[in-house]
Amino acid sequence: MSDIIKLLPDSVANQIAAGEVIQRPASVVKELTENAVDAGATEISVVIRDAGRTLVQVIDNGCGMSETDARLAFERHATSKISSADDLYIITTKGFRGEALASIVAVSMTELRTRREEEEAGTLIEINNSRVTRQEPCSCAAGSVFSVRNLFYNVPARRKFLKSDTTEFRHIITEFQRVALAHPEIRFNLTHNDQEVYRLPAGNHRQRIAGLFGKHYNQNLVSVETDTSIVTVKGYAGKPENARRSAGEQFFFVNNRFIRHPYLHRAVLEAYHGLLPPETLPAYFIYLTADPATIDVNIHPTKTEVKFEDERSVWQIMLASVREALGRFNVVPSLDFGPESAVEIPVIIGNTAPPPVPQIEFEHTFNPFEGTEYQRPETKWQWDAERNPPRDWESLFTITTRSGDRNESGSGDRISGGQSADAGEVTGQRRFFQVKNRYIMCHVISGIMMIDQKRAHERVLYEKYLASLDDGPKPAQISLFPVEVELNPADMVIIEEIAGQLRMLGFEITTGREGIVTITGHPSASRNASPLAMLETIIAEYKHSMEDPAIGERERIALSMARASAIQYGTPLTDTEMEELFDMLFACSLPNYSPSGKIVMSIITLEELDRRFS
Structure with missing residues (x-):
């Protein structure tokens, strides 16, 4: 029997590796921009066509590469970042695996133009499906220009499962934001289909956040800053009243590397405990600086997961830092969090014994009432029911109606069914009661039915809006004064994607340059009186519903509109x-x-009521 184990060709091995590293066009943007940062660039431009399907181009003014380095860079596990296994424990660069470029050229047509500052001529290399098709000297500026065309052209199954252009470009914006937030000292530009999306000058972290998410963010942030022997925490946390339902504005960075860390995320949420509206998440931009030897970033190919040497201490520091920041800026009640009285946050390391409990001395035999002339005052209640009878006491037990419950004749003593409110003749009529302006109660044959008014209205509107998308445009309530709002590019992509469906449901909106959206009309059946609040809720709910792949496009639009328009x-x-x-x-x-x-509803049966009173 012949041998069956075979060594795969490099081209096949690279395509397998590319499945882990390059998942969509946004992955190419991430890897190339991080390489540009490692090259020492002070300006990085990203050019996108057709959401990355046709072209992803990254231009930087970094150190560039020699002819030999340019050719070797596309080999698997070829890197300039590390040279030995010991370097894995002191990683300070974005990349170190040497897999990104090899994975990119395995599933695309790639061109590289690069030149070092001290050289007169640069190098041009073209690679298709891991095979070098062209290499020659060229004239180019100092730095590197990577052009990745026709991504997944040789893997039709991967290309087929790419999402719509708006969805893929939204992922590109997300990756661009992560790199740009980590390095505010670098100028970044993003262009999509010849339209400028971002032009970010060099500045500080606060300026970069405002440049990416809108100028209004500047006034919604509180500063977070803590310095300990384990980790340094700096950054900004959003005010609780500006929290949103959708995730996407929560960022952790460790040594200028974006990471996902659910454990630290829970620490931040714990700091906001009791301050956030239900089902919302606060925005935060937290930058951690730690000794590279105390963290491990060599866990996942995307390098977004890290392990801390002492995660529990980092969790305590994160919780205390955010809670102190919220208190210092009067977001939560506090006595004194001023910098003049700030104290260092203690950290318990290893088996260190806890500090001694403070001892308080007091006199056990002290009696504040001993030896005083205190006497209980005499209270006399005198009330003659026959001389001074209480007046209008019957009104305490009289059923009254509100102005909204009156019938068309204007009579205030009649309920909607035409019966007299004080006659008690309500037998056979449905009676509704509202509890805490949240639940609707009514009696049914089997007991008492309780209905959640917001969820009930969401169900009604959801089915109504689904039908509207099939039946045609619905009437809009035109605003006397149009409302303008500035949206960040990620939200603008969503608005452009669903603009047609919003018009079918009664929204009248126009988009302009620089992220300006003008609202001239909103659905007439909506209970939300603020068109701007409706639009912001629609965007947040749409992003939140995108996390569920089982929800289709039409259902996502109808669900977002229902949540934005429902009774609160x-x-x-x-x-x-x-x-x-x-x-x-x-x-x-x-x-x-x-x-x-x-x-939506729950019934308390008569048997349950009997058990409660038994």
Whole structure:
């Protein structure tokens, strides 16, 4: 029997490795921009065409490469970042594996033009499917220009499963933001289909955050700064009132490297405990500086996962830092967090014994009332019920109606069913009660039904908006004064993607340059009086729903609109409004669950009530 184990060719091995490193065009942007940063560039330009399918080009003014280095850079595990195994424990550069360029050229047509400052001529190299097709001297500026064309042209299955252009470009923006946030001292430019998306000058971290996410962010940030022997924490945390439902504005950086760290994320959320609205996440931009020997970044090919030598201490420092920052800026009640009274945060390392408990001395036999002439005052209650009878006591037990519950005749003592409010003739009529302006209660044959008013309205609007997308445009309520808002490029991509569907549902919006969106009309059936708040909620809900791949495009639009337009908790409803919502809910195809799958109603049976009173 012949041998069956074979050594794969380099081209096949590179394509296998590319599946881990290069997952979409955004991965190419990440790897090439990080290489440009490692090359010492002070200006990096990223040019994109067709969301990276046609072209991803990264231009930098870094150190450049010689002819030999340029050719060797595309080999697997060829790198200038490390030279021995010991270097893995003191990594200070973005890359070190030597896999990125080999993975890119395995699934694309790549061209490199590079020149060092001291050389007169540069080097041009073209590689298709890991094979060098051209290498010659060329004229080019100092630095490097990587042009990656036709990504996944030789892997049709991978190219087929790429998402829409708007989705892929949104991922590119995310990777661009991560690198740009880590290095505010570098000028960054991003262009998509000949339109400038970002032009970021060199500056500090706060200026870079405002340049990426909008000028309004500048006033919504509080400074975080703590220096310990284990790690240095700097950055900014968002104010609780500006928290959003969608993730995407939460950034951790360790030694200027973006990381994902759920453990530290929980520490930040714990610092915000009791301050955030339900189901929202705060924005934060946290920069950690630690000794490279105390962290391990060689865990995942994307290098976004790290391990700390003492994660528990880092968690304590993170929690205390964010909590102190929120207190110092009066986001939470505090006594004194001024810098003049700041104390160093203690950290317990290893088996260090805890500090001694402070001892308080006091006199056990002291009695503050001993030897005083204190006497309890005499209180006399005198009330003659026959002489001074209470007036209008019957009004405490009289059923009254609000102005919204009056019938068309204007009579204030009639309920919607036409019965007298104080006659007690409500037998056979449906009666609704609102609890805490959140739940609607009514009696049913089996007991008491409780309905969540917000989820119920979301279900009604969700099915209504789904039908509207098929039936045609709905009427819009034109605003007397149009509202303008400046959106960051990532949100602008979402608006451009769903603009057609929003118009079908009654929104009238126009987009301009520099991220300006003008709202001239909004759906007439919406309960949200602020078109701007509606649009911001739609964007947040749309990004939040994108995390669920089971939700289709139409359902995502309808769900976002329903959440933005639904009755909010705390809104009082009249009897008529509660009855209409009740009828519309049970006219839906799935009245028991909200569009996101949460329970809308619950029935407390008579048996349960009997058990409570037994």
